Amino acid sequence: MAIKDPPKPVEIADEKKPSVYTDEALAILSAAREGWETSARQAFEKRPPWKGDFTTVSSMDVPHLVTAEQTADIDPLREIGVPGEFPFTRGIHPSGYRGRAWTMRQFAGFGTATDTNERFKYLLEHGQHGLSVAFHLPTLYGYDSDHEMAKGEVGKCGVAIDTLADMEVLFDGIPLNEVTTSMTINSTAPILLAMYLAVAEQQGVDIRRDVSGTLQNDILKEYIAQKEYIFPPRPSMRLITDQFAFASEHVPRWNTISISGYHIREAGSTALQELAFTLRDGVEYVQYGIDAGLDVDDFAPRLSFFFNSHNDFFEEIAKFRAARRVWATVMRERFDTQRPRSSMCRFHTQTAGCSLTAQQPYNNVVRTTVQALAAVLGGTQSLHTNALDETLALPTEENARIALRTQQILAHESGVINTIDPLGGSYFVEEMTRRMVDGTFEYFRQIDELGGMVEAIEAGYPQREIMDAAFRYQRALETGEKKMVGVNDFVLEEEEPLETLYISDDLAVEQVAQLSRTRESRDAGAVGRTLDALKKGAAAEENTMPLILDCVRAYCSVGEISDALRDVYGAYEEPAVF
Amino acid sequence: MAGRRILIAKPGLDGHDRGAKIVARALRDAGFEVIYSGLRQTPQMVAAAAVQEDVKAVGLSILSGAHNALLPEITQLLAEQGADDILVFAGGIIPDQDIETLKEAGVDAVFLPGTNTQDIVDYLNDRLG
Structure with missing residues (x-):
């Protein structure tokens, strides 16, 4: 069952079709392919395919074989090219992973700022390169720890940050001119960026020269998938363009947005939907930035992306390669960018949380390894590998370490970093990359017809597409059409429970007391x-x-x-449909 | 049909609604009348909706870890409003060690990751008769 066949590649008249092969060579390749088809048919007569459905995890059709003939019209220069040059299909750096391996950046945060500060130091001591902060839900939604809506949530899904006083503790003893920090924060992103800069000021760091990091700040995917919005879409977009303008002037090394497909995929989208909606969100931010009077070449180089890496190895690699080609093309053709950096799709990857199973959780280490390898072969700039227990709880220290070690083994033992884009030129990978590219442009066309991504979201279009895909996948699992090892096949009757990190409700009391102390000691007039x-x-x-x-x-x-911002902009509520 | 009306609710701040929506659809397809609360519901909002809509069961989806604080409050509010005949079940990321406490607080069943939606349908058919 194919969920959505990618559109067929645009047919170009034969005489115009560029090819690396002469007509004679193509005829030979064609005859060879026909010969293979005959022998494959005969083989199937003796032994039919062992299952009916050879599709990707996203239910994209997979060709049985791709030959040189089929990819002969993929332009080796203009579509594939060389690393570091347009359209960057083979990577954004001419040096690949030899100049620098990817940044190992494990997402972490729980409890109070003190708890998370200790975890950060632990990860840095064990060879992690950069920090990535998980905030608790009240911070993400703009509520203090003593708010009614924060009940039961304090420090549970991330670290509790109420005021600058907490942020000072969070980065205590961590020089902000030496580490780069990624913050998963969206609706309240400007507040957390401000807190980070205030801590850097206190440390005496030269912000213009030495502060670098990333804000997620991708509000469109919040309406589409993760749902951590506060304000309606349009004022939210204004807060983002304010940050683009501020950062390009004052914090030029800061990545003001990480346009995220991760959550879209976790919500149940296909790989193609993840790619298309994320890049189309990117187009929307660029358009809003231009409409706000900014020069595209000033802010576009600071845009970054964040993708999911799921189980289907080649589908993921094709997705990453296609992301670079589509972004380069759209930035040059649609926005006429001049600086090469403006059309480079730089991205972070996280292995797929939704692919992990609570059943036989040690199997998750294997899943994560395959997914991490796909991200590396896809040319990611940074990577988070999930811990084996993340479907049950936030990771224990030991499981967080195994996740980090997984990346270190790939970087230092597997040898996959030695050459750039080792799968470039693979008939199959190039064909899948092309299908991803074509499918993305088809989604762009549909979203443009709706008036843009803000309008598409207001109409519920991406939300529906994702929900339908999620439901079809669930059905495929339940009918056994798709397998999940340990869940719907190869099940164990009895399993030993896994020891997980338990976050006590008591820490809320501590956090609320800390907030009260800060409120009492500050200058009320200045507030x-x-x-x-x-x-x-x-x-x-x-x-x-x-x-x-x-x-x-x-x-x-x-x-x-x-x-204060809610008073001005109001709060957004989405219609409750399923 | 009135005997088969179910409220699926998302208490707390957790925005992960994939599971809630999948369960809502599966129950609808199995012939239940399903009301979905939408996100960010306080215990008071969930209990009030359950009583007003006269549902037979409430399914609570929660992945944030706030279940110990929010779920017992919902069962208590239902009891205070004389609605403790409403069946309360839950799903999401809930540590094993909390399941017993939730059951003592009146949560009838807890469905963990990897549950087949048919199991939830069967459970409700069985419990609601």
Whole structure:
């Protein structure tokens, strides 16, 4: 059962079709392919295929064989090219992983700032290169730890950050001019960026020169998939373009957005949908930036991406390679960018959380290894490998270490980093890459017809596409058409329970007490003044970033700053459909 | 049909709604009348919706770890409103060690990752008669 066949490649008249082969060579290849088809048919007469469905995990049809003939019209220069040059199919760096391997960046955060600070130091001591912060849900939604909606959530899914005082503890003893930090934060991204810069200021770091990191800040995928939105789409887009403008001037090494397919995939999309919706979100941010009066070549080089790496090895590799080709093409053709960096798709990858199983959890190490290998062969810039227990809880220290070791084994033992894009030129990989590219442009056409991505989201289009794919996949699992080892096949009757990290509800008391102490010791006048100034600026056209920095320096909380913005922009609620 | 009306709700801040929506669809396809709450529901909102809609069962989907705080509050609010005949079941990421406590607090069943939706349908058919 194919969920969605990719559209057929555009047919170009034969005489125009560029090919690396002469007509004579093509005729020979064609005869050879026909010969193979005959012998394959005969083989199947003796022994039929052992299953009916040879499709990817996304139910994309997979050709039985791809030959040189079939890929002869893929232009080896303009479509594949060389690493470091347009269209970057083979990678964005001419040096590949020899200049520098990918950044090993494990997402971490739980409990209080003190707990997470210890975990950060542990990971850095064990060879991790950069930090990646997981915030708890109240911080993501702009509520303080003492808010009614924070009940039961404090420190559970990430670290509890209410004010600058918590952020100071989080990065205590970690020099912000030496590490780069990625923060998974969206609706409240400007507040957390401001807190990070305020800590860097306190450390005496030269922000313009030495502060580097990434904000997720991708609000469109929140409406599409992860649902951690606060404000309606349009004011949310304005907060993002404010950050583009602020960062390009004051924090030029900061990646202001990480346009994310990860959550779209986790919500149940296919690989193609993940690719297409993510890149189309990227197009939307670029368009809004241009519409806000920014020069595309000023902010586009700081856009970065974040993809999922799921189980289907070659589908994932094709997706990563296609991402670079599509982005380069669309940036040059649609936005007429001049700087090469503006059309480079740089991305972080995380292995697929939704592919992990609670059953026989040690199998997850194997799944994660295959997924991580696909990301590396796909040319990722940085990588998070999931721990084996992440479908049950946040990882224990030991399981987090095994996840990091998985990357180190790939980098130092497997040899896959020695040559650039080792699968480039593979008939199958190039064909799958082309199908991904063509399928993405077809989705772009449909979204453009709806008026753009904001309009498509308002119409519920990507949400429906994803939900339908998720439901079909669940059905395929339940009918046994798709297998999940340990879940619907190869099941164990009895399993030993796994020891997992348990986060006590008691820490909420501690966190709320810390927040009260901060509220008592700060200058109440400064709090009122900075929040008022933010409301005025947000209602007008002023860039909100410097105003939020003032609030943060006055120790206003995430909840107070978010409430100020809620007063101006209102809150968004999506229709509850399934 | 009134005997087969179910509320699927997402208590707390957790935005992971893939499971809730899949269960909602599967129950609808199995002939139940399903109401989906949408995201970010407080215990009060969930209990009020269950009573107003006169449902036979409430399915609570939660993956954030806030289950110990939120689920017992929902069963308690239902009891206070004389609605403790409403069957409460839950699904999501819930550590084994918490399941007993939740059951003592009135959560009738807990479905963990990897559950077949048919098992939930069978469970409801069995419990609701």
